[in-house]
Amino acid sequence: MELFEEPAGSNAHEFTVSEISGAVKRVLEGEFGRVRVRGEIGRVSRPSSGHLYFDLKDDRAVIAAVTWKGQAARLSTRPEEGIEVIATGRLTTFPGQSKYQLIVDEIEPAGAGALMMMLEKRRKALAAEGLFDEARKLPLPYLPHVIGVVTSPSGAVIRDILHRLRDRFPTHVLIWPVAVQGQDCAPQVTAAIQGFNALAPGGPIPRPDLIIVARGGGSLEDLWGFNEESVVRAAAASAIPLISAVGHETDTTLIDFASSRRAPTPTAAAEIAVPVRAELAARLSELAARMIRAQQQAGQRQRQRLSDLGRALGRPQALTDPARQRLDLFADRLEPALRGFVRSRRERLNALPLSLAALRASLHLRRDRLSDLARRLPPAWARHRKRQAETLSSLADRLARARTRDLAERSRQATRDRTRLDALAARLAATGQRLLPPRRERLDRLDRLRLTLGYEETLKRGFAVVHGPDGLLTSATQAAQTPHFEIQFADGRIGARPETPPVKSARKKPAAKDQKSLF
Template identity: 80%
Template sequence: MELFEDTPAAGGNAHEFTVSEISGAVKRVLEGEFGRVRVRGEIGRVSRPSSGHIYFDLKDDRSVIAAVTWKGQAARLSTRPEEGIEVIATGRLTTFPGQSKYQLIVEEIEPAGAGALMMMLEKRRKALAAEGLFDDARKCPLPYLPRVIGVVTSPSGAVIRDILHRLRDRFPTHVLIWPVAVQGEGCAPQVTAAIHGFNALPADGPIPRPDLIIVARGGGSLEDLWGFNEESVVRAAAESRIPLISAVGHETDTTLIDFASDRRAPTPTAAAEIAVPVRAELLARLSENGTRMIRASQSRLTRQRQRLTDLARALGRPQSLTDPARQRFDLFADRLDPALRGFMRRRRDRLSALPLSLAALRGNLRIRRDRLNDQGGRLPAALMRLGSRRGERLTELAGRLIRARGRTLTDAARNIARDRDRTALLARRLNTVAARLLPPRRESLDRLDRLRQTLGYKETLKRGYAVVHGPDGLITRAADAARTPVFEVEFLDGRIPARPETPPAKPARKPKPEKDQKSLF
């Protein structure tokens, strides 16, 4: 016992670290060894909280590393982290003492290769197509002859010179150039701002508003054209109220802005050819149409003049049409004066007879007035008698109605009281019968339930038995089981599939020697 008391405890001389000291030492070692690293892996579990930071995982087939991009750096990333794509993340390893884990502080993200870019591009295309940004119903028709064309491209490249040269050859028009970067980190925001800027110009402002927008860039690799695959550029093209032609890359290059634009051109030069017609061809067509219109007008006038001449021959002399009418006028003019004199004489005779008719009318009116006055004097007395009879009738009906209502209310109260007493009696009888019948019924039901559980085949399974289920029902014979290719055996806790085992062939019996057979006899 004394030996154990004098012996110091194991590890008693080791230094005791605090949790913060251990965490700090691990942090210094990790940051010293992995100050700046490039990690290749697949992005998973992307989280974007309201703080603006981006949290995600980098994983391969065996391990996972937590990664974070702070708010200030997230806005400068050339590739936004999306779940499922393979990337190369550049940053530094550090620890997070609050949760005792290490994480990668990501400063830059780039796709791991063309395959990853194509996979991310296809995923983004499907997501935007599901929102309806590529529907044909959203696309606007191009103007036939735009007065102002807005071009979004680099001002120093060969693309703008090709577009201006082609427009000058075909149909000179007013061109507004919005200079942008056509590759790199600034490409997507500048192209987005250019499309929004052209749409924001007022129609009657000092700077003319374009009737058509061309977004153009020369050919390049998938990485060079990636700015035109960004979601902001695609949404700006889809939301543009001005018709937009995309001319990004060569004919074999395809970007997402091609799906959202109103028209895709295989090359920037082809975009200029789509935007305007050929002026010389228009002038020739106008001249030809003008000549055809003059010839058609002259031909029509000639035909109308000939038609008028033919109709004039069929009409005859105009004087022959008016002579009969002039003769009838002379005939009626001679008969007009005697007719007017006779008409005036008849009207004068009728006016002379009017005083006698007026006297008879006055007499008739006087008789009608006397009769009306007599009837008016008798009307108040008749109205009083009629009102008195109606009042007496109403008083009699009111009395009869009050007596009938009293009798009805009395009968209803008596019936309600009788039904209430009868209902109370029936309720008491029902409660008595229920209290007497329910306990025996409940006990009988409990007995039957216990009997059901005792006789059920589940209780038999608890005692070590099993049930064999075949395709056509239960199998109770070994011969039936041998003929069934697959069946199920049900135990207490579930079923398992089974199949019959093919019995081994029995060896043929050898015949016994003849001497043995003879010895038996």
């Protein structure tokens, strides 16, 4: 150990990483030879190499353990997550990850793990309250319009769910981000389920028709937040159907028992939530084709039936001939019968005593009845008008109440629209305030670049630009042929005219005397 207590200094020995790692390995293996460790088995990994990797833990610490392939086949007890065991082996280090581990040679069972015992006790208590009864579970909607997803926004789970929903039946998805492990997991998941249930139908934020609580696989400790009592009670009390998709197929949490449906994976939850739109369209097309074929077949059967019944009927003339014959027979007997009827009626009329008093009595009776009806008519008309007025008044009251309700609804809608418009206006103003400074700064940079690249900056360094009547003059020959032109300097322009013939050599500068003559 003196190797590590050497004081630091300019002449201190410099160890390599391998030397330090080897020294730690020798010290650890020297102090701890073969040991027996009691603990609960945590996560167990069985890769294709045949080695076994698992964790030994208690309530305060975790030790990584490994059993090599040759020894794993001879173990009397296979390691399983959640059981308490006594592992025998030797402590060593793994330099590749700077950690120590226990090389296990033998495993003996020591009883059920504390976490598993706690989980089973909690499951029985909640089941006794009826939270896991099938009668409490809500049926899933066939085609939800809005789906609420409770999961981590940064994991692969939400991407898998969205991708699967987009492939099967695109729908509106609301994501409630939560922590899916650790101390914050249970309260955040509980708040998310209760928050989705608290949304009002028809509000600014649509209320989900279905909730999916999802998380990827992990150890019992990683998934422990979904075993908390608050999460289970929130799932059981949810008025919205809930699908639990926590862990992989072999992982089981208490929220699975309280949810309306358990999915083995988050992707399977998306498949359970919505049908395949292409399959629905194909099914509808098939049903439409079957309906058309059924209608055609039914019409064909009816036409065939009508044709068969038509063949079973006799000739129309055969049906009418007997009736026509009876008509001819009765026609011959009709005239004598009518004459006899008229004769008998005339005789009865002649036998009746005709009296003026009887006619007057009948007239008075008719007049009295008419007077009675005349007296009854005004009250009846008044009652009829009263009933019509009452009906009209009732309709007017109903119309006024309906108009009041409609105005109130329109006022509430106007208030909501005004609130939304104010929010959008505030966002627009904030966006303008945020985008305006960088745009102004970029415009200033471009203006400075324009000034830097412009020819006015060149004029300040002693150059000049010659302007002719038809544009710029770029040679002495053009200047000599121009009767009058202007020379632009950095601070202004002056007029000039040529007095000397042009100089053919472009490289030779004019003398100062010639330059002055131009002015």
